[in-house]
Amino acid sequence: MKSEGGAHRAVTMRDVAQAAGVSVSTVSHVVNDTGARIGADARERVRRAIDELGYRPNAMAKNLVKGSSRFIGLVADAIASTPFAGQIIHGAQDEAWQHGYVLLVANTEGNAPAEASALSMMWEHKVRGILYSTWYHRAVDLPEGLVEPDTVLVNCYSDRRPLPAVVPNERSGGRDATRMLLEQGHQRVAFLNTSTPSPARDGRHEGYRQALRAAKLPYDPALVVDVQPDQEGGYSAVDRVVASGASAVFCHNDRVAMGLYDGLRERGLRIPDDLSVVGFDNQEVIAAHLRPALSTVALPHYELGRRGVRVLLGLDKPKGSEPMAVDCPSVPRSSISRPSER
Amino acid sequence: MKSEGGAHRAVTMRDVAQAAGVSVSTVSHVVNDTGARIGADARERVRRAIDELGYRPNAMAKNLVKGSSRFIGLVADAIASTPFAGQIIHGAQDEAWQHGYVLLVANTEGNAPAEASALSMMWEHKVRGILYSTWYHRAVDLPEGLVEPDTVLVNCYSDRRPLPAVVPNERSGGRDATRMLLEQGHQRVAFLNTSTPSPARDGRHEGYRQALRAAKLPYDPALVVDVQPDQEGGYSAVDRVVASGASAVFCHNDRVAMGLYDGLRERGLRIPDDLSVVGFDNQEVIAAHLRPALSTVALPHYELGRRGVRVLLGLDKPKGSEPMAVDCPSVPRSSISRPSER
Numbered sequence: 001m002k003s004e005g006g007a008h009r010a011v012t013m014r015d016v017a018q019a020a021g022v023s024v025s026t027v028s029h030v031v032n033d034t035g036a037r038i039g040a041d042a043r044e045r046v047r048r049a050i051d052e053l054g055y056r057p058n059a060m061a062k063n064l065v066k067g068s069s070r071f072i073g074l075v076a077d078a079i080a081s082t083p084f085a086g087q088i089i090h091g092a093q094d095e096a097w098q099h100g101y102v103l104l105v106a107n108t109e110g111n112a113p114a115e116a117s118a119l120s121m122m123w124e125h126k127v128r129g130i131l132y133s134t135w136y137h138r139a140v141d142l143p144e145g146l147v148e149p150d151t152v153l154v155n156c157y158s159d160r161r162p163l164p165a166v167v168p169n170e171r172s173g174g175r176d177a178t179r180m181l182l183e184q185g186h187q188r189v190a191f192l193n194t195s196t197p198s199p200a201r202d203g204r205h206e207g208y209r210q211a212l213r214a215a216k217l218p219y220d221p222a223l224v225v226d227v228q229p230d231q232e233g234g235y236s237a238v239d240r241v242v243a244s245g246a247s248a249v250f251c252h253n254d255r256v257a258m259g260l261y262d263g264l265r266e267r268g269l270r271i272p273d274d275l276s277v278v279g280f281d282n283q284e285v286i287a288a289h290l291r292p293a294l295s296t297v298a299l300p301h302y303e304l305g306r307r308g309v310r311v312l313l314g315l316d317k318p319k320g321s322e323p324m325a326v327d328c329p330s331v332p333r334s335s336i337s338r339p340s341e342r
Numbered sequence: 343m344k345s346e347g348g349a350h351r352a353v354t355m356r357d358v359a360q361a362a363g364v365s366v367s368t369v370s371h372v373v374n375d376t377g378a379r380i381g382a383d384a385r386e387r388v389r390r391a392i393d394e395l396g397y398r399p400n401a402m403a404k405n406l407v408k409g410s411s412r413f414i415g416l417v418a419d420a421i422a423s424t425p426f427a428g429q430i431i432h433g434a435q436d437e438a439w440q441h442g443y444v445l446l447v448a449n450t451e452g453n454a455p456a457e458a459s460a461l462s463m464m465w466e467h468k469v470r471g472i473l474y475s476t477w478y479h480r481a482v483d484l485p486e487g488l489v490e491p492d493t494v495l496v497n498c499y500s501d502r503r504p505l506p507a508v509v510p511n512e513r514s515g516g517r518d519a520t521r522m523l524l525e526q527g528h529q530r531v532a533f534l535n536t537s538t539p540s541p542a543r544d545g546r547h548e549g550y551r552q553a554l555r556a557a558k559l560p561y562d563p564a565l566v567v568d569v570q571p572d573q574e575g576g577y578s579a580v581d582r583v584v585a586s587g588a589s590a591v592f593c594h595n596d597r598v599a600m601g602l603y604d605g606l607r608e609r610g611l612r613i614p615d616d617l618s619v620v621g622f623d624n625q626e627v628i629a630a631h632l633r634p635a636l637s638t639v640a641l642p643h644y645e646l647g648r649r650g651v652r653v654l655l656g657l658d659k660p661k662g663s664e665p666m667a668v669d670c671p672s673v674p675r676s677s678i679s680r681p682s683e684r
Contacts, residue, residue: 025459028459028462029458029459029462078428079421079428079431079432080425080428080429080431080432080644081425081428081626082425082428082626082627083422083423083424083425083428085428086420086421086422086423086424086425086427086428086449087422089421089422089447089449090421090422090449090451093448093449097459097463102446102463102467103447103448104444104446105431105445105446105447106435106445107428107431107432107435109432117439121444125444230631231631231632231633232631235633255627255631258631259631259633262633265607265608266607283627284423284424285424285597285625285627285628286627286628289572289573289574289597289600289601290573291573291577291601291604302422
């Protein structure tokens with residue numbers, strides 16, 4: 001018989017699952033007696049594996065002995081002000097649970113002392129690793145407490161430290177948004193980009209140019225207007241959009257599109273009859289509920305969270321030193337039509 | 343010198359308590375620096391015992407010994423689709439950290455197996471207690487795994503089990519929203535309420551009636567219209583609002599107000615010149631960014647989370663068996679003016 005310490009170090013819920021030929025979540029249901037419907041046969045195999053391997057199902061006892069826990073830490077900077085962080089958490093949790101890990105979530109609201117507390121709390125609980133996430137895609141200056149290995153950046157990246165990162169593919173998103181308009185026959189497509197320097201600004205702009213190039217249309221800088229990335233920004237650009245002679249507009253995000261809708265309506269212009277509009281983000285309470293419902297591309301926050309956990313656990317690997325880029329799916333609705341005859 | 347494993351196994355908080363001649367909870371207060379009043383003499387004996395025995399206050403080691411941890415569990419049902427759950431988490435976390443607790447957050451998206459996993463995960467980690475929260479205020483059928491004591495319901499309540507609960511004060515919120523309109527001199531105030539049975543529907547309706555009564559105005563059922571509680575619902579009610587002769591409208595939520603804005607604009611009516619509007623929720627990406635910016639009352643999600651933790655830790659006590667009701671602050675913006683002369 002092995003020593004107690006040795007046995008503990010060896011046996012995990014995953015070992016039981018493998019020995020019993022079932023999923024980790026099945027083992028968890030049996031061990032925790034959750035009332036889930038598990039077949040008598042599988043239940044019996046799990047019980048036998050537990051006995052044979054000497055598995056002891058106490059989360060914290062295991063953590064102590066193994067020196068690392070079944071926790072994954074997730075630090076989020078804006079969980080209280082947007083649903084984006086929630087979607088990252090949702091994706092990360094689903095993937096973590098599938099592999100027998102629990103998420104320790106800490107919300108910092110961008111506050112440095114809260115971040116320091118969050119990180120020290122996580123290390124104190126001997127997390128397997130940390131996902132460090134931001135609500136909008138950006139470069140980050142990493143805090144002191146964030147040490148390699150076992151840190152994955154989600155929706156952000158570091159220029160100084162070569163940490164693995166998972167980010168949205170802004171370029172292909174911008175290309176697909178523009179292409180939704182070009183495919184309907186639009187030739188003059190305005191682009192209301194954000195005035196804030198960011199990977200979203202550069203990537204979506206590059207995607208816009210790529211789509212024009214692929215359609216053999218010229219790039220006209222007069223069609224590109226930088227605005228504040230919210231409703232007020234979209235509203236403020238209406239005159240320039242109308243003056244540009246564009247028949248369609250790609251908006252940096254759904255909030256800009258919402259402001260543009262208001263401005264166009266005040267001038268008696270109809271969407272999509274007079275002007276087609278596409279957004280970006282697929283923001284929950286806005287995009288589907290504008291009149292007409294807004295065609296857009298979705299930021300893949302759920303998938304970013306999921307992939308972050310997979311990279312942390314070594315199940316997915318970013319190629320080379322570049323961040324792993326996740327595609328932004330197109331969400332067609334009712335704000336795009338063929339250009340009107342003028 | 344003892345072997346490392348032996349030392350870890352041997353020294354517990356209970357050992358320290360025995361050596362110092364104090365209770366385990368006294369040791370815990372000293373170790374965690376909780377601010378509890380412990381006499382200088384006892385404190386000194388604990389410190390000496392810790393040194394002599396080589397006790398190492400490791401978060402998880404403590405949990406094992408005490409049988410309960412420095413975790414508080416928070417179950418949320420819609421963290422990925424609204425910012426509301428995030429605000430509850432933010433408030434709960436701030437309060438928990440202040441008392442040396444860490445939040446274990448689990449997102450269920452309203453899914454029963456996910457909820458069962460979340461609860462068993464939390465009990466496995468020996469949480470001090472659980473906050474069970476919903477994204478909109480409602481009665482809940484509590485899952486099996488949710489046992490007393492040490493459960494607090496946040497933004498929900500149970501008709502069957504007398505668990506402590508913290509909820510928004512829908513009645514005073516509805517009263518204050520209506521009063522914002524009455525104070526400007528409006529005498530015919532329409533109310534677009536939700537068609538979905540809920541405490542928000544009943545409470546805000548009662549608040550609306552209270553405000554009318556206090557202003558000695560009659561209650562006219564023709565002014566109360568039930569709609570789907572989103573943009574589409576507000577848009578659909580425009581004809582009835584106009585036909586009612588109301589000079590002001592209290593909307594069940596900000597999304598209803600947003601749809602009403604669209605419909606009024608299409609009929610050439612201006613807000614607030616032709617019609618004053620007030621919402622409910624103060625929803626982040628909507629309320630401040632409508633044209634004109636929407637006056638509303640805020641759902642106090644941050645405060646609900648904070649109070650939930652305080653009730654769980656015994657720092658606040660609901661009076662009697664009723665849920666603790668938290669006020670909804672008024673947020674005046676630009677969608678209300680005096681009624682126009684007609």
